[in-house]
Amino acid sequence: MPGESGKRPGSRTLRRLWIGIGLLALLSPLGLIIPRWFGAGGAWGEWGLDEVEQLAGYAPAGMKRLAEHWTAPLPEYALPGQGQGLLRASLGYVLTGVIGIAVAAGAMYILTKLLTRRNGTGGSGGN
Numbered sequence: 001m002p003g004e005s006g007k008r009p010g011s012r013t014l015r016r017l018w019i020g021i022g023l024l025a026l027l028s029p030l031g032l033i034i035p036r037w038f039g040a041g042g043a044w045g046e047w048g049l050d051e052v053e054q055l056a057g058y059a060p061a062g063m064k065r066l067a068e069h070w071t072a073p074l075p076e077y078a079l080p081g082q083g084q085g086l087l088r089a090s091l092g093y094v095l096t097g098v099i100g101i102a103v104a105a106g107a108m109y110i111l112t113k114l115l116t117r118r119n120g121t122g123g124s125g126g127n
Contacts, residue, residue, distance in 0.1 A: 049064060077089075078096075
């Protein structure tokens with residue numbers, strides 16, 4: 001049921017959610033910038049198999065097995081033809097983050113529509 005302003009219930013919360021997600025995407029280059037400031041190498045947790053083996057002294061067998069079969073859709077968070085440099089890498093982080101958010105949100109939207117149609121709930125979105 002629309003509120004006094006004519007908006008659907010929860011639209012303010014949803015708008016705040018998207019603003020928060022957008023801010024996080026814009027802040028994502030900090031994962032590149034801060035390690036460089038402190039001379040800490042690459043972004044934490046984004047190690048390849050060789051780096052894990054170097055840091056830990058070994059690489060888990062499952063990680064070795066899966067590394068042969070998995071390649072990231074946008075390796076190194078870079079867009080084709082992006083070039084080098086911190087500014088370009090930061091822009092690539094933001095853009096690949098936005099692409100990932102769009103893909104995940106689109107998949108959830110489609111899944112929600114399919115499930116609400118199957119369950120006969122119409123998916124009006126009201127709480």
